[in-house]
Amino acid sequence: MTSTERDPVSGTETTGHVWDGIKELNTPLPRWWIRTFYVTIIWAVGYCIAYPAVPLINSVTNGVLGYSSRAEVAVELTKAKAAQQKYRDKIAKLSLAEIRKDKDLFQFAVAGGRSAYAVNCVQCHGSGAVGSTGYPNLNDDEWLWGGNLEQIAITIAHGIRFDEDEDTRISEMPAFGSDEILTSPQINDTAEYVLSLSSKSTDGIAARNGKTLYAENCAPCHGETGAGNRELGAPSLRDAIWLYGSDKKTIVETISKSRKGVMPAWGQRLDPLTIKQLAVYVHSLGGGE
Numbered sequence: 523m524t525s526t527e528r529d530p531v532s533g534t535e536t537t538g539h540v541w542d543g544i545k546e547l548n549t550p551l552p553r554w555w556i557r558t559f560y561v562t563i564i565w566a567v568g569y570c571i572a573y574p575a576v577p578l579i580n581s582v583t584n585g586v587l588g589y590s591s592r593a594e595v596a597v598e599l600t601k602a603k604a605a606q607q608k609y610r611d612k613i614a615k616l617s618l619a620e621i622r623k624d625k626d627l628f629q630f631a632v633a634g635g636r637s638a639y640a641v642n643c644v645q646c647h648g649s650g651a652v653g654s655t656g657y658p659n660l661n662d663d664e665w666l667w668g669g670n671l672e673q674i675a676i677t678i679a680h681g682i683r684f685d686e687d688e689d690t691r692i693s694e695m696p697a698f699g700s701d702e703i704l705t706s707p708q709i710n711d712t713a714e715y716v717l718s719l720s721s722k723s724t725d726g727i728a729a730r731n732g733k734t735l736y737a738e739n740c741a742p743c744h745g746e747t748g749a750g751n752r753e754l755g756a757p758s759l760r761d762a763i764w765l766y767g768s769d770k771k772t773i774v775e776t777i778s779k780s781r782k783g784v785m786p787a788w789g790q791r792l793d794p795l796t797i798k799q800l801a802v803y804v805h806s807l808g809g810g811e
């Protein structure tokens with residue numbers, strides 16, 4: 523059916539289309555809506571002509587106005603760096619101790635160090651710097667190589683066991699089992715003695731036997747009392763802070779196979795100013811001395 527008529531209920535003219543006995547009313551869109559729709563189309567075409575918009579194979583159309591959001595961001599970054607330059611110049615000239623004493627400079631350095639940490643360090647030490655197995659917690663008071671500002675800066679700059687840096691921190695613990703320096707029973711006794719240093723040994727006889735083995739093989743680095751030696755990067759064996767774990771199985775594994783974790787020498791990747799800011803930030807976390 524194609525003839526039109528008026529709907530008796532609404533009085534609206536029909537289109538003449540009928541589906542299953544239902545007649546379609548002829549209710550066109552308001553003119554203001556149609557005009558607005560056409561204006562948006564014209565505006566979109568104009569936008570594509572004026573601004574970068576149409577994707578090409580390897581780029582986009584540049585637009586007749588020559589606008590670039592990247593250029594705008596670059597200008598904003600340049601302005602921001604200019605505003606920060608006075609602080610950056612001071613950090614470059616002053617010592618870490620002097621930076622720590624200047625309240626405004628300290629806050630600026632901590633902010634910059636936090637950003638650098640989030641990009642370069644969080645992958646190993648964690649977002650809260652609490653570390654994980656094999657990666658030190660930077661919030662506590664246990665520092666293998668020392669926790670003052672200068673010592674932290676040196677560790678960051680030169681890394682640990684990083685072969686590409688001649689001044690890297692180096693500590694080489696023998697693999698007493700793999701290198702057949704000690705037998706399995708001797709390693710067991712030594713582990714018991716190490717546990718006894720923090721009152722965790724469960725085998726007094728083995729611990730007494732291990733005391734002599736410890737004195738001969740471990741004391742030169744960890745000290746006679748197990749207090750550690752920062753000059754050698756040897757950790758204390760007397761506290762509750764353990765990088766790989768303090769249970770007997772883990773200690774036996776450490777004695778047998780040694781641990782040789784590596785930290786990059788960030789001095790080869792980051793500028794000296796960023797190294798300073800990182801050192802100040804890490805020191806500010808609470809565990810710095």
